[in-house]
Amino acid sequence: MAAITVQNLYKIFGKNPENALPLIEAGKSKEEILDQTGNTIGINNASFEVKEKEMFVIMGLSGSGKSTVLRCLNRLIEPTKGTIKIGDEDITNVSKDRLLDMRRNKMSMVFQNFGLFPHRTVADNVEYGLEISGIDKENRRAKAYGALQKVGLKGYEQQKPSELSGGMQQRVGLARALANDPEILLMDEAFSALDPLIRADMQDELLELQAEVHKTVVFITHDLDEALKIGDRIAIMKDGYVVQVGTPEEILTNPADDYVKAFVQNVDRTKVITAQAIMRKAPSIQIPKDGPSVAIRKMEKVGVSTTYVVDEQRKLKGVVTIDDAIRLKDQHHKNLESILISDIAVASPQTPINQLLPKAIESKYPIAITDADQNLKGIVDRATILAELNENGNEAVNEKAEPKTLTK
Amino acid sequence: MFDIPVGDFFEFLINWLTENLGGFFDLITVTVKTFLVGIENVLLFPHPILMIILLSALAWYVSGKGVGIFTVIGLFVVEGMDMWEGTMETLALIITAVFIALLVGIPLGIWASKNSTVEKITRPVLDFMQTMPAFVYLIPAVLFFGLGEVPGIIATLIFAMPPAVRLTNLGIRQVPEEIREAALAFGSDSRQMLFKVELPVALPTILAGVNQTIMLALSMVVIAALIGAGGLGQPVVTGLQQLDIGLGFEGGLAIVILAVFLDRVTQSLGERSQ
Numbered sequence: 001m002a003a004i005t006v007q008n009l010y011k012i013f014g015k016n017p018e019n020a021l022p023l024i025e026a027g028k029s030k031e032e033i034l035d036q037t038g039n040t041i042g043i044n045n046a047s048f049e050v051k052e053k054e055m056f057v058i059m060g061l062s063g064s065g066k067s068t069v070l071r072c073l074n075r076l077i078e079p080t081k082g083t084i085k086i087g088d089e090d091i092t093n094v095s096k097d098r099l100l101d102m103r104r105n106k107m108s109m110v111f112q113n114f115g116l117f118p119h120r121t122v123a124d125n126v127e128y129g130l131e132i133s134g135i136d137k138e139n140r141r142a143k144a145y146g147a148l149q150k151v152g153l154k155g156y157e158q159q160k161p162s163e164l165s166g167g168m169q170q171r172v173g174l175a176r177a178l179a180n181d182p183e184i185l186l187m188d189e190a191f192s193a194l195d196p197l198i199r200a201d202m203q204d205e206l207l208e209l210q211a212e213v214h215k216t217v218v219f220i221t222h223d224l225d226e227a228l229k230i231g232d233r234i235a236i237m238k239d240g241y242v243v244q245v246g247t248p249e250e251i252l253t254n255p256a257d258d259y260v261k262a263f264v265q266n267v268d269r270t271k272v273i274t275a276q277a278i279m280r281k282a283p284s285i286q287i288p289k290d291g292p293s294v295a296i297r298k299m300e301k302v303g304v305s306t307t308y309v310v311d312e313q314r315k316l317k318g319v320v321t322i323d324d325a326i327r328l329k330d331q332h333h334k335n336l337e338s339i340l341i342s343d344i345a346v347a348s349p350q351t352p353i354n355q356l357l358p359k360a361i362e363s364k365y366p367i368a369i370t371d372a373d374q375n376l377k378g379i380v381d382r383a384t385i386l387a388e389l390n391e392n393g394n395e396a397v398n399e400k401a402e403p404k405t406l407t408k
Numbered sequence: 409m410f411d412i413p414v415g416d417f418f419e420f421l422i423n424w425l426t427e428n429l430g431g432f433f434d435l436i437t438v439t440v441k442t443f444l445v446g447i448e449n450v451l452l453f454p455h456p457i458l459m460i461i462l463l464s465a466l467a468w469y470v471s472g473k474g475v476g477i478f479t480v481i482g483l484f485v486v487e488g489m490d491m492w493e494g495t496m497e498t499l500a501l502i503i504t505a506v507f508i509a510l511l512v513g514i515p516l517g518i519w520a521s522k523n524s525t526v527e528k529i530t531r532p533v534l535d536f537m538q539t540m541p542a543f544v545y546l547i548p549a550v551l552f553f554g555l556g557e558v559p560g561i562i563a564t565l566i567f568a569m570p571p572a573v574r575l576t577n578l579g580i581r582q583v584p585e586e587i588r589e590a591a592l593a594f595g596s597d598s599r600q601m602l603f604k605v606e607l608p609v610a611l612p613t614i615l616a617g618v619n620q621t622i623m624l625a626l627s628m629v630v631i632a633a634l635i636g637a638g639g640l641g642q643p644v645v646t647g648l649q650q651l652d653i654g655l656g657f658e659g660g661l662a663i664v665i666l667a668v669f670l671d672r673v674t675q676s677l678g679e680r681s682q
Binding site: 071074076100101102103104105107108109111112113114115116117118119120128129131132133176180186 | 584586587589590591592593594595596597600604605608609611681
């Protein structure tokens with residue numbers, strides 16, 4: 001079951017939003033509706049699912065409606081229409097008490113400018129959610145200290161937020177969100193106010209933390225690089241619409257429209273495109289079943305000079321070259337093991353191509369792509385990698401480059 | 409041209425109120441008087457020397473060495489001018505007036521911050537209270553509460569209350585939206601929001617309002633003395649009536665010393681809360 005299901009969500013700002021709904025459904029533009037009714041469209045028919053324990057990034061420019069969507073998830077902003085299910089509970093329809101309960105126990109939020117309480121110490125900030133739920137002092141103190149340790153702030157418990165640097169303040173924000181052990185973390189441009197180096201550190205730490213705590217995370221950002229780095233899946237928003245939802249790779253390789261294309265064209269694809277996307281099927285033979293004759297025939301058929309050798313479990317053993325195979329056949333030997341070259345470059349399907357390239361340059365043969373069980377999944381040769389790099393370079397030169405980090 | 413009988417109407421209103429709500433005003437008079445006398449007794453009970461030590465220690469602790477030393481010297485001067493009793497009476501009057509002003513003003517400020525209609529209504533009323541010359545509402549105050557300290561306190565608190573309302577309202581409205589959102593996102597109800605987040609965050613601003621209220625109350629001391637409120641205003645009024653330059657100056661100097669003491673101490677309280 002999905003952790004969060006958003007269906008046909010609308011948010012219309014201004015008086016009498018019901019006047020604007022029929023106009024939206026009739027397909028009028030944002031500007032026309034503003035002219036006619038004075039209403040602003042915040043979210044326009046957004047639907048998406050967030051899977052359990054995934055990092056779901058919502059990306060878009062300022063005014064795209066991404067922060068509004070996030071605030072609808074915990075009803076800091078009341079949606080105009082549509083349903084939002086948290087697990088199987090429709091949060092748009094719950095009582096006031098149940099809403100408070102869900103905010104206290106199920107989901108918590110991290111803010112762009114940290115949203116810390118200036119009059120409270122770091123520990124008291126982290127305890128806040130537990131305190132208002134009525135958890136006793138001793139218990140909540142223990143949980144707060146635990147959460148602070150997780151984010152690396154042990155020893156800072158009694159400081160005031162204003163005494164800490166930006167990065168440390170946001171760790172307090174993160175600890176506060178983790179303290180009540182929620183299922184869902186809502187992160188609103190959580191790292192956007194930090195300077196670039198600290199931001200990169202925080203992204204890494206969030207990923208490490210996520211590997212440990214396994215929360216469902218909804219992360220808002222306007223920075224595509226950040227989205228690609230931390231997102232398991234990304235939703236791209238524009239003018240209140242959800243334009244595309246997909247994995248980083250899907251979005252880069254298969255942008256849904258020109259808007260997404262313009263967004264992604266300047267990204268360093270070599271960091272995102274993985275071996276999986278560019279590998280091709282490898283000609284392979286199985287030992288001990290196949291001998292040199294089979295190997296030669298296969299290579300001739302495909303027109304290559306090497307073939308990959310796997311065993312009965314399809315585990316990769318190495319390669320044989322056509323020259324060696326012909327020599328073996330002339331000597332009337334059957335056993336391919338004697339000519340097997342096992343010292344070859346191997347990589348996993350998830351390896352990005354910027355890491356494949358050095359391997360490809362050193363290796364005489366194409367890189368074998370194997371999964372965790374060493375099963376051969378495909379091969380990537382030097383030419384394919386270079387072609388992929390070249391495509392990236394050409395686009396950057398030929399088309400008008402747009403900044404990949406779009407400022408708010 | 410035509411006449412608008414504003415004066416007649418106001419006179420009629422005040423007379424009507426005096427005749428019909430006399431019991432209510434008597435109750436207020438007794439309550440306020442009791443409160444005032446209690447505080448006066450507390451302030452005048454210890455020997456002046458002991459009181460000087462206590463107040464200076466407070467000033468030293470809250471605002472530091474300089475203000476502490478000033479308080480010691482200042483209060484010895486007051487005692488030396490034979491103004492001690494008047495100073496304590498005035499202090500009691502100010503404490504009473506400010507206490508009531510805050511009791512009404514802070515909740516009103518909170519309400520105004522939550523409700524824009526309330527804010528719109530209170531704003532002109534507060535302007536009226538602050539700009540209408542204080543002498544004008546001395547008359548109805550005397551009619552309602554008779555002569556003495558109580559009408560003085562009422563006139564003082566009317567004049568001194570507006571900053572408490574305004575700055576409470578402002579302080580709460582200035583709580584950053586993100587902090588408010590954070591409080592909501594973690595599941596605060598409206599009571600927790602107010603007492604655990606909004607009021608503490610707004611506290612420095614609210615205390616600035618309290619400081620202003622105290623200062624405005626002090627500026628009413630002389631006017632209140634005109635209707636028999638006593639205290640440090642009395643020597644000033646007497647000095648004016650009898651052209652006694654020395655007496656008038658002594659009364660004025662004592663007011664200044666008290667004002668500086670109260671201002672520094674309450675300001676430091678505001679800074680500490682930040």
